[in-house]
Amino acid sequence: MGNTPKNVTKGNAVLNNILQSKTAAQKVFKKYCITCHMADGGGVPRMNPPLIQTSYVLGDKEDLIKIVLNGFDKKVEIKGETFTNKMPPLKTILKDQQIADVLTYVRSSFGNKASAVTVAEVKAVRSKDK
Numbered sequence: 001m002g003n004t005p006k007n008v009t010k011g012n013a014v015l016n017n018i019l020q021s022k023t024a025a026q027k028v029f030k031k032y033c034i035t036c037h038m039a040d041g042g043g044v045p046r047m048n049p050p051l052i053q054t055s056y057v058l059g060d061k062e063d064l065i066k067i068v069l070n071g072f073d074k075k076v077e078i079k080g081e082t083f084t085n086k087m088p089p090l091k092t093i094l095k096d097q098q099i100a101d102v103l104t105y106v107r108s109s110f111g112n113k114a115s116a117v118t119v120a121e122v123k124a125v126r127s128k129d130k
Contacts, residue, residue, distance in 0.1 A: 025105030028098050032090060033106075041110030049076055049083040052110045061103070061117050065125040068099050091129070096122040 036048035043050035051057050056064060056076070071089035075082055090099070100119045107114035 021101045022105060024098065025101035028094065028102040029105060032094070033102065036085065036087070041106070041112075043083065044085075045081065047083060047085040048087075049078050051106050051112070053112060054078050057106055057112055058114045061115075061121055062125050064103055064107075065099065065117065065122055066129065068094070068103065069126060069129055091126065096126065 037043050037051050038048075041051035049056070056067070056078075067087065069089060069091040072087040075084050077083075094102075096119045099122045100117045103117040103122075106112065107117065
């Protein structure tokens with residue numbers, strides 16, 4: 001009984017951190033991602049790829065982090081459709097926390113169910129990338 005208030009407080013703090021992270025991620029998504037990938041994550045046919053159930057989003061987190069840091073300048077085929085628009089690098093614009101938040105948001109939104117991206121993972125990729 002004596003531990004209940006601490007547990008409740010700790011649980012509320014964790015929930016609050018998750019909500020803050022999601023709110024921050026949505027702001028980053030709206031500012032930097034929504035124009036090309038659309039509000040529903042569906043992308044733009046033949047130009048900007050979808051973020052829904054793709055190996056780029058659900059696959060290797062390091063590769064996904066590199067895309068955000070360095071941009072993407074390749075033709076990519078997803079579900080039989082080719083996408084050609086270039087994505088600009090965001091490494092000088094976004095902080096590690098923002099990248100972790102927005103990638104976690106993308107990996108857990110639009111029907112995606114993938115693990116979170118941590119700040120430590122972003123830092124590690126960024127440091128290797130120098």
